[in-house]
Amino acid sequence: MCTYRDKAKYATKYKVAAILFFNDGISPERVSPLEVNLAQDNVIPALFLSFSVGQSLANAALNLSTNANVQLAIDTKDLPNFPVGNICADTPTGDPTQTIVIGSHSDSKAAGAGINDNGSGTAANLALAVTLARLFRS
Template identity: 50%
Template structure:
């Protein structure tokens, strides 16, 4: 390992390897932080990257920069007389603030749970009405119709044996934060049958971009 690299901040241009590979290499060389800047090879590749993430178990902070800002950092780092340094302010937020919403059917075996999920956020440059307004609304409509069905006592059908849990995940476009948080909570030893245990989940339906010509449904 290059001793001059350890305890430094790595500045890396966007390229062929993935952001996960970049962060793993940065950790291997024991840098204190990672800056990835856009490459400026096309009009849409000058601004900071949106929705890009490093691997979930990363131990170092990573920032995604515009091409122009990245070049400024590179030039400063290349000039020994500049004595360039970086101060990183990190605001750590509790994962409970990501905005997950889940609702369960009042009947059904809680140890046999079917999950129907959709993420309720979007990306700044995307069509929010499709990604993922369409999946969010489809999930809600399905929940409302199932509620009406369960409340209609005049229908002659056998009681549904499964509990159905409808979930709307928050912060999915930032790295699947909402659904990962839910999986982590349901995997805890303290998780209860009522709140949900991962071992009781039988099936997961994902509703995403249903208004697209090639929707992600199922």
């Protein structure tokens, strides 16, 4: 069994026109389409179909008399850059040779690379920053 990224690499190697993924439908959470990150070097159009659409296409492809055919219409657009950044804070007291680094992320997405969460780490870090600011004022 290979990852979606591996499947995209094989598709590139064998010069396919597009990739149509679909889940196996063995449970309710494996029926709907997913958002899949195929990596920045992927150059093949890829769609993740619902189980019912994927199963219909797979069945049609198995039946040579149906001559299954898929056509894709693709529109693209450039998105503007958006600011990202880090927050750095220093305290007026303490030992400059002792550093605590606290981090979190808020850019996750379902089925993407890395961990997927609800932003609770970022919220916790903001609450910690507010609390530390209050402590240093008193």
